[in-house]
Amino acid sequence: MTRLLIADDHPLFRAALRQAAQESVADCTVMEAADLAGALQTLAADPDIDLVLLDLHMPGSQGLSGLATLRGQHPGVAVLVVSAHDEPRTVRRALDHGAAGFIPKSASPVEIADAIRNVLDCGSWLPPALAQAVASMPADPVDIDLATRLARLTEQQYRVLALLGEGLLNKQIADRLAIQERTVKAHVTAIFEKLGVRNRTQAGVMLRSLDLSESTRL
Known part of the structure; x- marks a missing residue:
């Protein structure tokens, strides 16, 4: 079925x-x-x-x-x-x-x-x-690279990333997901490593590139 x-x-x-x-x-x-x-x-x-x-x-x-x-x-x-x-x-x-x-x-x-x-x-x-x-449009290397990086994240790490994109602090993310703040910190470290970014700002920029309003730049 x-x-x-x-x-x-x-x-x-x-x-x-x-x-x-x-x-x-x-x-x-x-x-x-x-x-x-x-x-x-x-x-x-x-x-x-x-x-x-x-x-x-x-x-x-x-x-x-x-x-x-x-x-x-x-x-x-x-x-x-x-x-x-x-x-x-x-x-x-x-x-x-x-x-x-x-x-x-x-x-x-x-x-x-x-x-x-x-x-x-x-x-x-x-x-x-x-x-x-x-x-007639070739696959865009920027999107292919971004998709590859995001695919490295676990389900929980993607949840944390989404909340980082909303501007939430570690404590707020911990409260939202009902986990320990130290667990959030560990996820954030892993997210930065997997995405190849150094801070929340860069992670947020990466997330915002998924906005379709950004399509004209590609």
């Missing part, structure tokens, strides 16, 4: 994705989450999920940060990005960060079903109208 997770904060669009998935895949179990935290909880509770349909903009996830989190914490799960931001550069960056395909929110039910089937068959999928433009 195929298991899918739809992570999108718009109920009507979740319903459309659910219908397309159930009509295109036999014996399909579909779960839903309205934010990144819910998606991560579902994945942690159900490691047999085959595919995540991920909205790039929802609570807890802006730009490519949610995709980077999912790929870092659950590298064995395929991710189809779903977004209204369907510029070729955005699609290219999503692929560079490990997405198996990209579904514009303007896609028809037939296209959504085709995308789901292709990715479940271990393939990839891009909207026909964008495929040529995206294919």
Whole structure:
């Protein structure tokens, strides 16, 4: 039985994705989450999920940060990005960060079903109208390097990194995650080493590069 997770904060669009998935895949179990935290909880509770349909903009996830989190914490799960931001550069960056395909929110039910089937068959999928433009763009070494570094982090280290990006101090992070402050310090040291940065400012800059508003610089 195929298991899918739809992570999108718009109920009507979740319903459309659910219908397309159930009509295109036999014996399909579909779960839903309205934010990144819910998606991560579902994945942690159900490691047999085959595919995540991920909205790039929802609570807890802006730009490519949610995709980077999912790929870092659950590298064995395929991710189809779903977004209204369907510029070729955005699609290219999503692929560079490990997405198996990209579904514009303007896609028809037939296209959504085709995308789901292709990715479940271990393939990839891009909207026909964008495929040529995206294919002409080489993978960006900056995004490839960033994706590689983020993939080195453990699940807890990525949580700590996200809170560092919010400007929280070690004690505040410890309180938020219900862990000891010395444990946070150990995580921060490991994060800096794995990301190749020297301080919180550099780590924050690295996180902000996942914002899609930064796409024009690449």
